[in-house]
Amino acid sequence: MTEALVNVRRPTDRVILLLSAKPYFGLGLILPDRVAIHVHRYWMVCDRIAVSQLKLSKQAKVTFINVYAPQMRRYAEEFDAFYDTLQQTTQRYRHQLFFILREFNAKIGQRCEGETFLGLYSRGYRNDNGIRFRDFCAENDFFLSNTAFYKKRARNITTWQGISGRGPIFNQIDYIILPLRFKAASFQFTILERETC
Numbered sequence: 001m002t003e004a005l006v007n008v009r010r011p012t013d014r015v016i017l018l019l020s021a022k023p024y025f026g027l028g029l030i031l032p033d034r035v036a037i038h039v040h041r042y043w044m045v046c047d048r049i050a051v052s053q054l055k056l057s058k059q060a061k062v063t064f065i066n067v068y069a070p071q072m073r074r075y076a077e078e079f080d081a082f083y084d085t086l087q088q089t090t091q092r093y094r095h096q097l098f099f100i101l102r103e104f105n106a107k108i109g110q111r112c113e114g115e116t117f118l119g120l121y122s123r124g125y126r127n128d129n130g131i132r133f134r135d136f137c138a139e140n141d142f143f144l145s146n147t148a149f150y151k152k153r154a155r156n157i158t159t160w161q162g163i164s165g166r167g168p169i170f171n172q173i174d175y176i177i178l179p180l181r182f183k184a185a186s187f188q189f190t191i192l193e194r195e196t197c
Contacts, residue, residue: 020047027066046085063098065089069105072129083136090140097185100142100177106133107171108144116180119148123172141180
């Protein structure tokens with residue numbers, strides 16, 4: 001965990017590690033100094049979910065829910081527990097601005113007719129994890145803000161890359177989510193190439 005974080009860390013960033021008692025679990029936050037000074041508190045909800053709150057003024061607070069969802073090969077009970085805990089966590093902050101960030105290990109694919117949780121610029125096809133993720137977003141009126149902006153190069157929107165016999169694979173499995181009513185707060189982002197991190 002520490003090694004992976006150090007690889008993408010820039011010298012001016014603050015790293016917060018939230019470790020788990022289980023090996024290979026835990027979450028981390030990497031924040032620029034100008035943001036880190038606003039950190040009010042942070043804590044682990046479970047091995048796969050952490051919360052951090054930034055205090056922007058006496059009244060203004062923003063909450064970030066950092067997640068690492070189970071991968072496709074995991075058991076159904078693990079997915080159920082993850083989404084149940086995430087549902088309970090998001091309900092606590094439903095009356096304020098919050099973001100859910102990071103790795104859902106789900107390919108959401110292209111937007112289908114009538115879907116409001118996706119922007120125009122998602123990639124690929126929807127897998128089984130993507131169907132579960134779609135249901136979670138649709139039921140909670142969430143919006144995947146990183147699907148709202150056009151990116152010319154696939155590697156600037158995808159967060160998992162590999163090689164197959166047919167060439168490079170670009171998968172979008174990390175998302176920035178916010179309540180649909182705060183869609184205007186969506187922001188442009190770019191996936192940094194490893195050598196520029």
